[in-house]
Amino acid sequence: MKLLIEAIGFGIATGAVIALGAVGFSVQFGISNVLNITYGSMMTLAAFVGYAFLQLNVNVWIVMAITSAVIGVASVVFNRILLEPLKRRGTSFVGIIIATVSAAIVLQYAIVVFVGATAHSFGEQSGRTLTVLDLVFTTSQVIIICTTVALMVGFHLLLTRTKIGRAMRATSTNRTVARACGIRTERIIDFTWLLSGAMCGAAGVALAITTVSFDFTLGSTFLIYMIAAAVLGGIGQPYGAMVGGLVVGIASQVAGAYWSPAYQDVIAFVILIIMLLVRPRGLFSAGAVTRRLANT
């Protein structure tokens, strides 16, 4: 029982990081219709950018905020110089995925060139511990969980309550008609990449904070968890990604505790495959969630 409670505690903390990353991934996919595999390497980049700032003795949470901004801008640039030109040339959905896979590998090894393949660490950032209903959390875990929840709610309100959010959904559904309405869809797409990239940056730093040490494979190994969470929650649904992140996080930690840590990744894959078979549109199927999204 103690083992289970511990695993659930870890699972919630891991789940929050997964959710943080999954929301960005999910919204990016949902709005810009690009399944961006480079997202994982961008998280790795975030961890190392954060690491660099940390060496300047900047507070770790400020590091997270700065890194978010950096990765947000980097994502906009990435989309503009690689993905948009491909789309303009009429590259297929799959073609674009392959381009992002290639870019992911290039970026990952570019990182190796700069920082090497050795393990890095953010050092001891966890702070005091806190007990909630038998679950033990470190201060940094609590901050990450709160940040995740706040960003999730923010994203949801943005998409449903604001003019720009509705324009984002309209652009994702039908870019031509959105343009016929006078919407500057290029800006909407930039804005989408800025926000989702910022989430990616925050998730990368959060992941680095919560792992003992990391190297250039940090984001790429984590990507499968985020994809599983995003698919589980339904693509483009911020709340779905949060629930998906929690489920994937807890399931993988419980599996790790009861069988072997080696099964952690397997669980993510198993969830992903089952979801694709059973409910390809996520727990909250498209119609249902779009409806909830629109229920302002």
Add this chain to the structure above:
Amino acid sequence: MPTSSAERTGGGGSALATRGLVAGYGDVVVVHGVDLDVAEGRLVTVVGPNGAGKSTLLKAILGLSRVMDGHVVLDGDDVTGQPLELLARRGIGYVPQVDDVFETLRVSENLEMGGYLLDKSERAARVDEVLEIFPALKPKMRRYLGTMSGGERKMTAVARALMLAPRVLVLDEPTAGLSPALTRVVLEEQARALASHGKAVLLVEQKAHAALEISDWAYVLVRGAVAKSAPAREVLADPDMAEIFLGAAVRDGGVK
């Protein structure tokens, strides 16, 4: 623009015109040098067999297909290849032939998006006005477009385009899938009425007879070129027309 345009359309100069427009996709040329004029207050219809290049012509005007040569002129300004969102801001409304609505949004949200450039109170007032035109949409405001019939979608698409009260309206088969009664509503009470209220309306229609009856001017497009440009009445009365139409359609394998 040249005086000939005013004469041809019988209006006071063209709101929208093309000159020697050559357009297509990639390296494929579909539209071969089209001259077209739509004056304020006029309803101009382009008819022609399937695959003639009607939609491509409209897309070229709206910056959506590739313009290889020639010009698009809006209110006397060259707007060739300008992005659609800027054209929309300059007063062109466009309803595409397919993919003409926001599928995952409600009817109400489609209309709201149509009025994206308006401020909140203007938008609400305009929604009411547009719903007066399509009262059938009123009870369906909360429905998602993905769950609606073809005719309901078309109504929503046209209603959405009307939200900005465009001065120039470009409609690609707005009556496709509509019942005869609604076709009449869209053609007579909408397209015709809008033109009578001073808008320039450019219409592409398969329902050639119904469209020509209410149009001022007609262009017959065959294999990307204008085969005939004349007052709609004349085209309607021309005994060759049916033959050109069907003949070309059969040759292009385009008869449905």
